[in-house]
Every structure is written in structure tokens, then in C-alpha cells.
Amino acid sequence: MNPMSICTPSSSSSSSSSSSSTKAWIFHGIAVGAAVAVAIGAHAYLYLRRPGKFRTRVVGIIPARFASSRFPGKPLVQILGKPMIQRTWERAKMASSLDHVVVATDDEKIADCCRGFGADVIITSESCRNGTERCNEALQKLEKKYDIVVNIQGDEPLIEPEIIDGIVKALQGAPDAVFSTAVTSLKPEDAFDPNRVKCVVDNHGYAIYFSRGLIPFNKSANVNPQFPYLLHLGIQSYDSKFLKIYPELTPTPLQLEEDLEQLKVLENGYKMKVIKVDHEAHGVDAPEDVEKIEHFMRERNLS
Numbered sequence: 130m131n132p133m134s135i136c137t138p139s140s141s142s143s144s145s146s147s148s149s150s151t152k153a154w155i156f157h158g159i160a161v162g163a164a165v166a167v168a169i170g171a172h173a174y175l176y177l178r179r180p181g182k183f184r185t186r187v188v189g190i191i192p193a194r195f196a197s198s199r200f201p202g203k204p205l206v207q208i209l210g211k212p213m214i215q216r217t218w219e220r221a222k223m224a225s226s227l228d229h230v231v232v233a234t235d236d237e238k239i240a241d242c243c244r245g246f247g248a249d250v251i252i253t254s255e256s257c258r259n260g261t262e263r264c265n266e267a268l269q270k271l272e273k274k275y276d277i278v279v280n281i282q283g284d285e286p287l288i289e290p291e292i293i294d295g296i297v298k299a300l301q302g303a304p305d306a307v308f309s310t311a312v313t314s315l316k317p318e319d320a321f322d323p324n325r326v327k328c329v330v331d332n333h334g335y336a337i338y339f340s341r342g343l344i345p346f347n348k349s350a351n352v353n354p355q356f357p358y359l360l361h362l363g364i365q366s367y368d369s370k371f372l373k374i375y376p377e378l379t380p381t382p383l384q385l386e387e388d389l390e391q392l393k394v395l396e397n398g399y400k401m402k403v404i405k406v407d408h409e410a411h412g413v414d415a416p417e418d419v420e421k422i423e424h425f426m427r428e429r430n431l432s
């Protein structure tokens with residue numbers, strides 16, 4: 130696959146056949162009422178005083194940049210004949226919880242490609258240092274106001290719309306959280322891969338910690354085949370007020386040690402809601418991953 134290949138948006142709509150397999154289960158099953166009852170933060174109190182439903186206006190933002198040391202032009206790479214960014218966008222459009230989906234990019238080629246297949250595009254500055262900053266800048270540039278921003282990473286072209294809806298509902302149901310994200314079962318062979326981020330959660334489905342190391346760590350120093358280890362998926366949603374301050378929060382010791390942005394949220398005492406989903410992670414990080422994902426899609430008859 131040539132990552133620099135010219136974008137040729139395809140008009141056929143993406144397949145949804147993998148979606149039905151996703152079951153967002155356990156954690157967001159906590160009754161909204163119970164979550165409200167335990168939400169004591171002043172923040173939550175202010176929100177709850179508003180009449181009607183909570184955090185109702187939701188935007189999905191797909192941050193996309195052209196420059197990438199490992200994989201330049203990644204968003205435009207063709208996956209079974211369709212640019213990766215288009216596949217991600219088509220999946221996001223199927224999520225019922227999103228009022229609006231936009232691509233945020235600093236690159237004209239990406240912008241042209243996305244407009245070509247019908248996406249709304251927000252041009253963000255080249256100074257954005259990461260996807261979170263790009264989402265924040267895009268949020269400020271949007272005409273309408275939103276309560277929740279879903280950061281949909283463009284390198285997960287097989288993201289299920291149900292996962293997007295699941296994290297949105299989780300954040301709507303947990304007024305004391307400012308952030309929500311998803312995990313899936315960790316494969317035993319990934320236990321010691323530092324690029325696979327592990328997560329542990331409390332009884333109510335709030336994140337306790339994320340690590341590149343294996344957590345929890347069994348006393349025997351081996352992987353416990355019985356333990357349901359959790360793998361963090363890149364998708365996340367934020368309360369839009371929190372997103373405004375998130376990039377500005379000073380880096381924290383655990384964040385710096387693990388090189389994991391999300392630890393800054395926990396270290397500052399904010400709560401993060403985590404849902405567990407069934408999902409085969411097919412992130413495209415390097416050119417080699419394109420063939421793997423195409424192989425997977427052919428096997429499953431996804432087009």
C-alpha cells in the first residue's frame with residue numbers, strides 16, 4: 130500500500146456487519162439514578178440543577194494529521210480501495226448519539242479528500258501537538274455549542290458505532306466523570322507489550338489506573354490465565370468544559386513516567402468512566418498494519 134496514494138473517495142457506504150457483535154456491557158449498566166445519587170462534586174451539582182436531560186449535545190471529531198514520523202499521509206491510505214479516514218467517518222456517522230461529525234485537520238489534501246466524500250471539515254492550526262488539542266481547537270471553531278466531544282481516532286477504521294454510543298451514554302450517565310473511554314479483553318500474548326495499554330477499574334466502572342505494564346500484577350510474576358485483564362482502546366469522550374482545560378493541565382509524574390496522557394486526568398483527581406466492549410483492535414499504526422486489516426476484512430467479508 131502506498132501511503133501517499135491519491136485519495137479516491139468511494140461512494141458506497143461502509144459495511145455494518147461487524148457492528149452487531151458489539152455489546153457494550155457491564156459498567157455503564159449502573160443505573161443513572163445511582164450515579165446521580167453518588168455524584169457529590171459541586172461540578173455535578175451545577176449540572177444537575179439544569180432542567181431536562183444531561184449533556185445532550187454531542188459532537189464527534191476525527192482529528193487527522195498528514196505528518197507522522199512512522200506513517201506519513203496515514204489518514205489517506207487506501208484500505209480495500211477506500212481511504213482510511215473515510216472508513217472511520219462512515220462508522221462515526223452510524224452512531225446514533227452524535228449530532229454532528231467533523232474531521233479536524235491541518236492538511237489541505239486530507240481536507241479535500243474528506244469534503245469529496247461529504248464530510249464536514251474544520252481546518253485546525255499546525256501547532257496542535259496532539260489529537261486532543263486538535264479536538265479542542267475544532268470545538269472552539271464550531272458554530273454550535275456541544276456538551277460532549279467524542280475524540281474518534283482516524284486510525285481505527287473498524288470502530289463500531291455502538292462503542293461510540295456506549296461511551297457517550299456512559300458520560301451522560303456519570304455526572305461526576307469528565308471523561309469516558311472503552312476497554313476490551315486483553316489477549317494473553319499482549320500482556321507484556323508496552324504498546325498495549327492496560328487498565329484497571331473500580332466496582333462502579335471508574336478508571337483506577339492505566340499502565341503500559343501488566344496490571345494487576347500476579348504475585349507469581351506470570352500472566353494469570355483466569356484474570357480478565359483489560360486493554361484500553363483509543364476512543365474517548367470528554368465533557369466539553371473539561372476539554373478546554375485538559376491540554377493546559379501541567380504534565381504529571383505518572384503521566385510522564387508511562388507516557389500516557391490519560392493519567393494526567395486521574396492524577397488531577399478527575400473521574401473517568403470506562404465501559405467494557407467486545408472489540409478486535411485493528412489500529413493502523415504502521416504501513417504493515419494495512420495488509421493485516423485488509424486480510425481481516427476479507428476474511429469477514431467486510432467491504
Ligand SMILES: *[C@@H]1O[C@H](CO)[C@@H](O)[C@H](O)[C@H]1NC(C)=O
Pocket residue numbers: 347348349351352353354355
Ligand atoms: C495468580 O495466578 C494464579 C494462576 O496462575 C492464581 O491461581 C492465583 O490466585 C493468582 N494470585 C495470586 C496471589 O497468586
Ligand SMILES: *[C@@H]1O[C@H](CO)[C@@H](O)[C@H](O)[C@H]1NC(C)=O
Pocket residue numbers: 258259261262375376377378380390
Ligand atoms: C498534547 O501535547 C502537549 C505537548 O506534548 C501536552 O502538553 C499535552 O498534555 C498533550 N495532551 C493533551 C491531552 O492535551
